[in-house]
C-alpha cells in the first residue's frame with residue numbers, strides 16, 4: 375500500500391470526510407481526536423484538529439507548506455490544506471504529527487518543512 379499517496383489523496387480532498395472516514399474538525403471535544411505520540415506503527419487518527427476557517431482567515435505568520443520531511447527516516451508526508459494552514463497561522467499549534475512512512479505520530483521537532491532546514495513548529 376502506498377500510504378503516502380493515500381494520505382495525500384485523503385487529505386487533499388476538499389470535503390470534510392473521505393471514504394475511510396478521516397476528517398478534520400475545529401471542535402476540540404470531537405470524540406475521534408487522539409493526542410500524543412506513538413512508539414509503534416499505528417493508523418492515522420479518525421479525526422485531526424484544525425483551527426476554524428475564521429481563525430485561519432485572520433492571516434498566516436508562516437508560508438502554507440503542504441509537506442514535511444521526517445528527519446528519522448528522511449521521508450516526506452503530505453497533509454491537507456486545512457492542516458497546512460493551521461501550521462501557517464499558528465506554528466506551535468501541534469505538538470506531534472504523522473509520518474506516513476513510520477506510520478506514527480511523532481514530536482514535531484523530528485520534522486523539517488520539505489525543501490528547507492526549518493523545523494516544524496519553529
Ligand SMILES: [Zn+2]
Pocket residue numbers: 444446447448449473474475476477
Ligand atoms: Zn518517519
